[in-house]
Amino acid sequence: MDLIYSIDWYLIITSLAKTIGVLCIVLFMVSYTVYAERRVSAIIQDRLGPNRVGFPTTLLGMKNDFSPFLGGLGQPVADAMKLLLKEDFTPAHVNKFYFWIAPALGIGAVVVSLAVIPFGSSFLGDKMVIADVNIGPLFIFAFSSLGVYGIVLAGWSSNSKYPFLGSIRSSSQMISYELSLGLSVIPLFLILGTLNLSDIVRYQVTHGWLLIPITNGHIPTLSQFLLWIPILISFVIFTISMFAETNRLPFDLPEAEQELVGGYHTEYSSMKFALFFLGEYAAMIAGCSLIVTLFLGGWHCPFIPDGTGTGGLEMLHAIPAWIWGLVNIAVFFGKVAMLLLFFIWVRWTLPRFRYDQLMRLGWIFFFEIALVNVFIAAFIIALIPK
Amino acid sequence: MAYTVSRPKLTVWEKMYLPQVVGGLAITFGHLVRMITGRTKVIMQYPEEKWDASLPPYYRGAPALVKDEKGRERCVACQMCEFICPPRAIRILPGELPAASKWAKVEKFPDQFDIDMTRCIYCGMCEEVCPEQAIFLRKDYAITGFSRDQMVHDKAKLYEIGGTLEGLVFKWNPLK
Numbered sequence: 001m002d003l004i005y006s007i008d009w010y011l012i013i014t015s016l017a018k019t020i021g022v023l024c025i026v027l028f029m030v031s032y033t034v035y036a037e038r039r040v041s042a043i044i045q046d047r048l049g050p051n052r053v054g055f056p057t058t059l060l061g062m063k064n065d066f067s068p069f070l071g072g073l074g075q076p077v078a079d080a081m082k083l084l085l086k087e088d089f090t091p092a093h094v095n096k097f098y099f100w101i102a103p104a105l106g107i108g109a110v111v112v113s114l115a116v117i118p119f120g121s122s123f124l125g126d127k128m129v130i131a132d133v134n135i136g137p138l139f140i141f142a143f144s145s146l147g148v149y150g151i152v153l154a155g156w157s158s159n160s161k162y163p164f165l166g167s168i169r170s171s172s173q174m175i176s177y178e179l180s181l182g183l184s185v186i187p188l189f190l191i192l193g194t195l196n197l198s199d200i201v202r203y204q205v206t207h208g209w210l211l212i213p214i215t216n217g218h219i220p221t222l223s224q225f226l227l228w229i230p231i232l233i234s235f236v237i238f239t240i241s242m243f244a245e246t247n248r249l250p251f252d253l254p255e256a257e258q259e260l261v262g263g264y265h266t267e268y269s270s271m272k273f274a275l276f277f278l279g280e281y282a283a284m285i286a287g288c289s290l291i292v293t294l295f296l297g298g299w300h301c302p303f304i305p306d307g308t309g310t311g312g313l314e315m316l317h318a319i320p321a322w323i324w325g326l327v328n329i330a331v332f333f334g335k336v337a338m339l340l341l342f343f344i345w346v347r348w349t350l351p352r353f354r355y356d357q358l359m360r361l362g363w364i365f366f367f368e369i370a371l372v373n374v375f376i377a378a379f380i381i382a383l384i385p386k
Numbered sequence: 387m388a389y390t391v392s393r394p395k396l397t398v399w400e401k402m403y404l405p406q407v408v409g410g411l412a413i414t415f416g417h418l419v420r421m422i423t424g425r426t427k428v429i430m431q432y433p434e435e436k437w438d439a440s441l442p443p444y445y446r447g448a449p450a451l452v453k454d455e456k457g458r459e460r461c462v463a464c465q466m467c468e469f470i471c472p473p474r475a476i477r478i479l480p481g482e483l484p485a486a487s488k489w490a491k492v493e494k495f496p497d498q499f500d501i502d503m504t505r506c507i508y509c510g511m512c513e514e515v516c517p518e519q520a521i522f523l524r525k526d527y528a529i530t531g532f533s534r535d536q537m538v539h540d541k542a543k544l545y546e547i548g549g550t551l552e553g554l555v556f557k558w559n560p561l562k
Contacts, residue, residue, distance in 0.1 A: 040418070046417060046421055046426050046428050047429065048431075236404075345414065345418075346407075346411065349407075349413070350407060
């Protein structure tokens with residue numbers, strides 16, 4: 001009996017609700033990121049992209065099919081149906097156990113890393129983060145590098161040379177860029193003095209976003225102004241490393257179609273392939289969420305109060321606080337969506353790096369610049385009073 | 387023979403790479419904006435818009451048989467097209483004209499004439515080789531069917547696509 005009373009039911013139920021909510025939002029975003037990828041790439045290349053699939057409301061007895069403003073918004077649904085109904089083929093020569101768990105590892109690690117992202121301020125008195133841990137960025141780095149196991153196992157268990165080459169490339173690429181990814185954010189932690197992502201966002205609410213310190217009408221001090229330089233360097237290195245970490249062009253060597261057939265998932269079909277696909281886009285969303293949280297103020301938008309009804313403009317306090325809680329969540333995912341569009345835009349602009357160029361960039365430039373950047377930030381913090 | 391490709395000399399600005407990335411992003415963004423504002427016009431939405439009206443006169447669509455202005459079939463079943471056809475899409479079963487017929491000197495007519503449109507490559511060799519100008523490539527390009535059988539055009543279908551064509555035909559010349 002004591003055990004039942006000692007369980008924190010409030011924590012369990014709210015965590016469960018938040019987990020389901022985040023999963024729904026993220027999977028929805030994943031499917032529409034794929035759609036956006038196709039549409040934006042088409043428009044950049046002077047095409048139209050998928051603009052036909054609506055929702056077949058005629059099947060429900062209505063007069064016309066529902067095809068909302070842009071057209072083609074039913075495409076993700078149709079794609080998902082197609083992938084589910086395709087034949088799930090397992091080649092005879094593969095190592096079956098690892099062949100089956102690789103896709104799950106690929107997406108599982110990414111989804112877990114979303115747990116520590118504060119996606120909103122607070123809603124009905126509850127913090128909008130699933131796990132408010134004090135090692136946020138470390139947790140994310142740990143799990144996003146676990147994601148490479150999915151790729152390596154997929155390539156190795158496929159027992160086929162192109163997937164194998166793809167997975168080898170992927171692992172070496174991830175190791176090279178994990179280094180600069182981790183090093184580039186150390187100046188941030190020197191400035192903030194915390195690894196708790198919620199506290200990092202709170203700091204940015206009061207002191208202005210790290211990348212744009214003038215938000216919130218705050219006039220930056222001399223120290224803050226000088227620290228903006230290492231932060232900018234951090235941002236550039238972190239974002240570029242994130243491209244490499246999520247296997248996006250210009251660093252998509254693990255699945256370079258022209259060289260490696262399809263890369264590490266050549267032998268996969270149906271939903272197992274779809275899991276890799278989802279995992280890739282979910283990794284993009286997780287990466288963008290981290291960039292937004294660290295550099296772009298997380299859920300904070302100037303002049304808008306947070307979920308407890310504090311901060312922002314005075315005149316907005318009359319509106320119930322829970323509405324502002326929802327607005328903060330929308331602001332966060334809006335920022336993530338903008339960053340995702342930037343990722344897509346870059347993908348359809350730049351050609352792929354050659355492998356030695358990729359390694360040179362990672363080990364000779366970013367690693368050193370990130371290392372020097374740490375010292376610059378440390379000197380500014382030590383020498384110039386706040 | 388091996389030869390050396392001279393690489394372009396890059397300026398410092400170009401070697402920095404990032405400015406060039408921004409330049410590339412600007413180019414693609416320009417395309418995006420021109421596309422969204424509708425200034426780029428390179429697209430034809432196929433089933434609704436078609437380019438049938440502007441097809442060039444030499445367009446090579448589906449091959450078809452033609453009749454002359456009096457509704458007589460021009461083909462003499464010489465089987466030249468059948469032999470020249472690279473993918474062997476044409477099958478002709480010649481029939482013999484009865485000796486009592488006014489045109490007995492022609493000797494043959496196509497009893498069956500099938501073109502397998504799943505094999506046809508629209509090369510136009512049949513049109514080139516035909517001595518009677520009986521087979522032409524028309525402008526039909528959307529050849530569809532629910533089965534392989536439906537994709538085989540028989541004689542009736544070929545005359546339906548081809549229609550009539552006026553002009554000199556050796557076959558019907560009584561002086562020859």
